[in-house]
Amino acid sequence: MTEPLRIEPYELDVGDDVLDDLRDRIGRTRWPAESPAEPWKQGTDLTYLRDVLAYWADGFDWRARERELNRFAHFRTEIDDARIHFVHERARNGDGIPLILTHGWPSTFVELLPLVPLLTDPGAHGIDGPAFDVVIPSLPGYGFSERPTRTGVTTRETAARWHRLMRGLGYQRYGAHGSDFGASVSTYMTLDDPTSMIGLHLNNLDNDPYTGPGSRPLSDAEQAYLARYQWWRDVDRGYGAIQSTRPQTLAYGLNDSPAGLAAWILEKWRGWGDTSGDIESSFDRDSLLTTVTIYWATQTIGPSMRDYVDSRWYLEPLGPDDIVTVPTGIAVFANQYVDDESPPREWAERLYNVVRWTPMASGGHFASAEEPDVVARDIAAFFADL
Numbered sequence: 569m570t571e572p573l574r575i576e577p578y579e580l581d582v583g584d585d586v587l588d589d590l591r592d593r594i595g596r597t598r599w600p601a602e603s604p605a606e607p608w609k610q611g612t613d614l615t616y617l618r619d620v621l622a623y624w625a626d627g628f629d630w631r632a633r634e635r636e637l638n639r640f641a642h643f644r645t646e647i648d649d650a651r652i653h654f655v656h657e658r659a660r661n662g663d664g665i666p667l668i669l670t671h672g673w674p675s676t677f678v679e680l681l682p683l684v685p686l687l688t689d690p691g692a693h694g695i696d697g698p699a700f701d702v703v704i705p706s707l708p709g710y711g712f713s714e715r716p717t718r719t720g721v722t723t724r725e726t727a728a729r730w731h732r733l734m735r736g737l738g739y740q741r742y743g744a745h746g747s748d749f750g751a752s753v754s755t756y757m758t759l760d761d762p763t764s765m766i767g768l769h770l771n772n773l774d775n776d777p778y779t780g781p782g783s784r785p786l787s788d789a790e791q792a793y794l795a796r797y798q799w800w801r802d803v804d805r806g807y808g809a810i811q812s813t814r815p816q817t818l819a820y821g822l823n824d825s826p827a828g829l830a831a832w833i834l835e836k837w838r839g840w841g842d843t844s845g846d847i848e849s850s851f852d853r854d855s856l857l858t859t860v861t862i863y864w865a866t867q868t869i870g871p872s873m874r875d876y877v878d879s880r881w882y883l884e885p886l887g888p889d890d891i892v893t894v895p896t897g898i899a900v901f902a903n904q905y906v907d908d909e910s911p912p913r914e915w916a917e918r919l920y921n922v923v924r925w926t927p928m929a930s931g932g933h934f935a936s937a938e939e940p941d942v943v944a945r946d947i948a949a950f951f952a953d954l
Contacts, residue, residue, distance in 0.1 A: 851938070
């Protein structure tokens with residue numbers, strides 16, 4: 569019999585010494601020469617980053633952001649060999665569908681918080697659909713969650729933790745929603761324990777389906793999608809190569825330098841969001857720096873990057889019998905990574921029991937932060953149909 573979880577309330581409280589040290593390090597940044605290429609072509613733009621770091625040191629109010637975050641109900645519990653942080657907000661009417669939401673990299677639980685009022689009290693926000701009990705954990709090694717000090721902490725292992733968490737909260741059947749690594753975690757939740765799952769909702773696809781011997785030939789649309797995806801990998805996925813092979817080497821610089829950390833994270837939010845090259849057209853500066861500050865204050869950029877190395881080298885590829893039988897809804901945001909990089913439905917149907925497929929006119933990789941109303945409405949409609 570599984571031991572019950574000991575769940576304790578938790579409050580975010582970054583020490584003054586951490587914030588003072590951060591400001592001091594920003595003031596002593598040793599800036600590199602400017603790139604000879606056009607802005608952002610070879611990485612984060614120097615002029616923009618200087619401006620952001622000046623604001624981070626002298627304009628950004630972490631304490632105000634911390635108070636806002638602490639308005640949510642935070643908890644921590646130990647699951648196996650790591651303490652896990654999560655937000656748990658129940659439906660306002662007292663009768664919600666249990667739903668666990670999982671973020672990805674380089675994000676935090678904060679990306680998903682805009683969904684909380686929309687899902688716990690949909691009627692108050694003009695959403696015609698069921699209410700939810702919302703659980704938002706921080707992935708192991710992100711922010712206020714610990715990561716086990718060993719290798720092989722895969723998204724499949726995290727899926728097992730999430731099942732333990734939901735049962736520890738008293739839920740026997742529940743839904744899952746995810747994006748990026750969170751999509752992979754949610755997928756493994758359905759593959760490994762489908763009887764516990766009401767439904768699966770995704771903002772993007774993170775697991776490659778089986779396409780080996782015995783599978784049907786690729787359609788023209790699938791071939792075109794894979795060609796676009798390969799082009800993106802060739803020109804923009806250098807970060808993934810280093811994070812899946814030598815994350816420790818990279819961590820020394822990012823954990824020590826606020827400028828390095830901000831440059832590494834903000835480039836991804838600009839490139840993967842539906843920003844048209846202007847990051848603050850989709851994300852306000854305070855929200856961006858909230859995410860970066862959480863990574864800085866908790867020193868978790870190194871542990872978070874280990875998701876790449878662990879899930880690359882310790883996860884078996886999916887086989888012909890790996891099929892998600894749980895009803896699946898997929899919100900298709902076309903502006904992830906590059907324009908029109910979204911997969912065709914038949915690609916998703918190789919792995920998932922797709923019962924809802926919703927192309928979105930706007931929004932990108934961080935859809936819950938970019939278009940929370942759109943995401944919440946699609947989640948509500950999907951579960952209402954079930």
